[in-house]
Amino acid sequence: MAAATITVPQSDMPLSANLRGKVGMWCLIIAESAIFSIFVVAYLYYAGKSLSGPTPAQVLDVPYFTSICLFSSSLTILLAEKALHHGNVKRFGVFWFLTIALGVIFLIGTGREWYRLIYQDGLTISTNLFGTTFYSLVGLHAFHVTVGLIGLTVIWLFTLFGAVKQEHSERINVFAMYWHFVDAIWVVVLSVVYFITR
Amino acid sequence: MASETLAIAPTGLSTRSLAERLHEWAVTVDHKRLGILYIGYALVFLVIGGVEATIMRVQLAVPNNHFVSPQVFNRMFTMHGTTMIFFVAMPILFGFSNYTVPLMIGARDMAFPRLNAWGFWMSALGGIILYFSFIGGFGLYGAGSAPDVGWFAYAPLTSPAFSVGHSTDYWIVGLLVSGFGSIATALNVMTTILCMRCPGMKLGRMPLFVWMNTVMAGLVLVAIGPLTAAQLMLLIDRYLGGHFFDTQAGGSAVIWMHFFWIFGHPEVYILVLPAFAIVSEVIPVFSRKPIFGYSIMVAATVSIGFISLGVWAHHMFTVGMTSYANAFFVASTAAIAVPTGIKIFNWVGTMWGGKIIYKTPMLFCVAFLCQFLIAGLTGIMLATAPFDWQLGNSYFVVAHFHYVILGGIVMAVFAGSYYWYPKVLGKMMNETLGKWHFWLFVIGFHLTFDFMHVPGLLGMPRRVYTYEASRGWEIWNLIVSIGVIFQIIGILLWVADVIWSYYKGEIAGNDPWDAWTLEWHTTSPPPEYNYAEIPVIRSRRPLWDLKHPEDPDWKYE
Numbered sequence: 195m196a197a198a199t200i201t202v203p204q205s206d207m208p209l210s211a212n213l214r215g216k217v218g219m220w221c222l223i224i225a226e227s228a229i230f231s232i233f234v235v236a237y238l239y240y241a242g243k244s245l246s247g248p249t250p251a252q253v254l255d256v257p258y259f260t261s262i263c264l265f266s267s268s269l270t271i272l273l274a275e276k277a278l279h280h281g282n283v284k285r286f287g288v289f290w291f292l293t294i295a296l297g298v299i300f301l302i303g304t305g306r307e308w309y310r311l312i313y314q315d316g317l318t319i320s321t322n323l324f325g326t327t328f329y330s331l332v333g334l335h336a337f338h339v340t341v342g343l344i345g346l347t348v349i350w351l352f353t354l355f356g357a358v359k360q361e362h363s364e365r366i367n368v369f370a371m372y373w374h375f376v377d378a379i380w381v382v383v384l385s386v387v388y389f390i391t392r
Numbered sequence: 393m394a395s396e397t398l399a400i401a402p403t404g405l406s407t408r409s410l411a412e413r414l415h416e417w418a419v420t421v422d423h424k425r426l427g428i429l430y431i432g433y434a435l436v437f438l439v440i441g442g443v444e445a446t447i448m449r450v451q452l453a454v455p456n457n458h459f460v461s462p463q464v465f466n467r468m469f470t471m472h473g474t475t476m477i478f479f480v481a482m483p484i485l486f487g488f489s490n491y492t493v494p495l496m497i498g499a500r501d502m503a504f505p506r507l508n509a510w511g512f513w514m515s516a517l518g519g520i521i522l523y524f525s526f527i528g529g530f531g532l533y534g535a536g537s538a539p540d541v542g543w544f545a546y547a548p549l550t551s552p553a554f555s556v557g558h559s560t561d562y563w564i565v566g567l568l569v570s571g572f573g574s575i576a577t578a579l580n581v582m583t584t585i586l587c588m589r590c591p592g593m594k595l596g597r598m599p600l601f602v603w604m605n606t607v608m609a610g611l612v613l614v615a616i617g618p619l620t621a622a623q624l625m626l627l628i629d630r631y632l633g634g635h636f637f638d639t640q641a642g643g644s645a646v647i648w649m650h651f652f653w654i655f656g657h658p659e660v661y662i663l664v665l666p667a668f669a670i671v672s673e674v675i676p677v678f679s680r681k682p683i684f685g686y687s688i689m690v691a692a693t694v695s696i697g698f699i700s701l702g703v704w705a706h707h708m709f710t711v712g713m714t715s716y717a718n719a720f721f722v723a724s725t726a727a728i729a730v731p732t733g734i735k736i737f738n739w740v741g742t743m744w745g746g747k748i749i750y751k752t753p754m755l756f757c758v759a760f761l762c763q764f765l766i767a768g769l770t771g772i773m774l775a776t777a778p779f780d781w782q783l784g785n786s787y788f789v790v791a792h793f794h795y796v797i798l799g800g801i802v803m804a805v806f807a808g809s810y811y812w813y814p815k816v817l818g819k820m821m822n823e824t825l826g827k828w829h830f831w832l833f834v835i836g837f838h839l840t841f842d843f844m845h846v847p848g849l850l851g852m853p854r855r856v857y858t859y860e861a862s863r864g865w866e867i868w869n870l871i872v873s874i875g876v877i878f879q880i881i882g883i884l885l886w887v888a889d890v891i892w893s894y895y896k897g898e899i900a901g902n903d904p905w906d907a908w909t910l911e912w913h914t915t916s917p918p919p920e921y922n923y924a925e926i927p928v929i930r931s932r933r934p935l936w937d938l939k940h941p942e943d944p945d946w947k948y949e
């Protein structure tokens with residue numbers, strides 16, 4: 195186009211294409227939040243409406259330890275991101291592995307909780323409304339943790355084989371956004387399920 | 393550049409085998425090809441959905457008809473509604489935005505080309521899953537039946553007790569899968585618009601088409617999620633013994649309605665905003681004037697996006713809600729009339745004093761304006777709770793939303809098809825056939841949907857498979873059904889025009905309409921990389937600036 199010789203003032207320049215990973219991830223987070231919010235609304239709406247027991251107060255214990263683990267994993271992944279940004283791949287690998295370990299501890303915690311609920315307290319997804327909404331909401335979150343862990347593990351394996359380098363820092367940041375989102379959702383689920391309605 | 397041109401030159405030639413060419417389409421990540429795939433796929437489903445509509449209109453043409461059984465009739469209206477919304481309207485509009493948005497913002501492709509392909513194939517898979525129910529509805533018996541729960545599938549009709557077999561599951565999973573595709577596409581459109589614009593393309597210089605598709609993408613991101621969540625809950629109810637919508641265990645059938653319409657109303661705007669987008673490009677070009685009130689149009693679009701998230705329960709007045717809820721949803725729905733009215737005013741303002749050229753795309757836009765206005769007026773009537781108590785779930789409602797979808801959205805799609813066909817295929821469409829298509833379709837549309845309001849006012853409920861004579865509904869239903877014939881002929885002429893013009897049409901050249909947006913700057917059809925050199929723009933009408941260096945727009949903006 196003839197206008198190609200015109201210099202464009204900085205204020206007229208659109209967002210850089212390098213940002214598209216982040217913008218795309220934000221869009222995914224918005225879409226996922228919409229899904230979660232409907233499950234949260236259903237949980238709140240049906241809280242206390244079960245026609246039979248067990249009730250949340252009878253069977254739920256606040257998972258302090260595993261929650262702290264999950265929240266700390268946001269910190270470790272942040273440290274991993276920082277390390278890679280400065281080109282320290284080894285340090286990156288260590289913190290990345292710690293993130294995976296903390297995520298796995300969280301999932302094991304959920305598994306043990308569910309085992310106890312099902313075999314000791316007799317609460318399944320079809321027992322009552324509490325069971326239906328509880329396993330759906332917590333399960334949806336656990337599913338997202340699992341997906342995140344698979345992604346984390348794949349990247350960690352790449353790191354072991356030396357395929358992750360400093361120039362991948364931006365991409366790692368984009369993936370980490372997803373993990374931060376999964377942690378942030380747990381703040382909501384934890385407060386709704388274990389504090390507000392128990 | 394010469395080598396690049398050579399490398400893609402064989403695309404237009406048929407020297408390769410059919411298998412090679414099909415393979416190329418199947419693995420393509422080019423936004424233009426994916427756009428064409430979306431549109432082609434939607435047209436296949438348009439035929440299917442149209443056949444289903446025709447079956448219903450034959451059945452209802454005369455009282456006490458036995459053309460199809462009540463069971464088949466239920467399947468027809470369910471499949472017709474689901475198909476037309478999810479597998480015709482959405483993909484065809486996604487196709488337009490896929491094809492046009494990167495060209496309009498001076499980009500070489502979407503932000504995520506492979507995700508773009510994934511989105512298309514997920515949507516396609518969703519449609520195939522839905523229609524597989526005809527074969528697999530009863531599992532391994534090989535006998536099937538389509539879902540018959542209506543397109544909004546109210547509980548408890550979808551519970552295992554009332555929906556035996558798997559047909560409802562195919563409905564759930566089909567929509568779930570195509571929903572993932574829609575979210576991927578919306579994410580892609582949004583990111584493309586935010587990050588891939590050419591130098592100088594500030595937000596305030598984007599064509600209105602791009603603006604409206606931005607808001608559409610935002611609505612898809614927030615509105616498809618609730619549908620996905622509700623479908624997951626329904627699956628949990630049906631397969632794991634959950635109680636979300638099971639009233640006998642304390643669950644609520646009404647909450648399904650809320651969840652569905654939290655998706656369902658924004659969906660209307662997901663469909664109509666891309667239609668607005670097309671009209672906002674065609675009207676200025678064929679009125680030879682820049683769009684009237686650009687920034688007000690942008691503001692109106694964004695506010696429509698926000699307000700549309702807070703009006704869903706106007707679909708539920710007849711369910712019985714509190715007077716506060718009724719008052720809120722009446723008021724919020726009425727509020728949408730303000731930005732929509734501004735838009736209609738601005739389109740008319742653009743035509744006002746312009747040198748209007750009544751080519752086929754413009755004719756469809758004029759029809760759009762008149763019909764969408766009427767659709768909006770019946771919309772305000774139905775948004776008034778007491779009126780809705782009387783006429784909710786009657787044929788008046790059916791007439792109203794078909795006025796929106798056919799009278800508004802489909803007219804815009806027709807306009808867009810005549811407008812961008814020369815860009816996509818490099819040939820002009822035939823004007824004579826186009827005018828015949830226009831007049832026959834508009835006459836058919838008005839015969840069908842003007843007269844459909846009357847049996848609704850006379851009390852005919854929607855979704856009845858037949859009715860008795862002596863209700864006073866016969867003549868109206870007959871006229872409604874006769875209108876379908878005109879619409880079918882109109883559509884056939886459109887298809888004929890598309891095919892004929894591909895072989896015999898006049899060569900279009902880069903810019904047959906003397907238009908102003910960037911897509912007309914490149915060749916028709918555009919090369920795979922869109923632009924050899926990324927354009928740099930200084931105003932909302934870069935091609936005007938180029939053609940009129942003595943009086944460019946950027947001096948005044």
Ligand SMILES: [Cu+2]
Nearest residue numbers: 657660704707
């Ligand atoms: Cu609505």
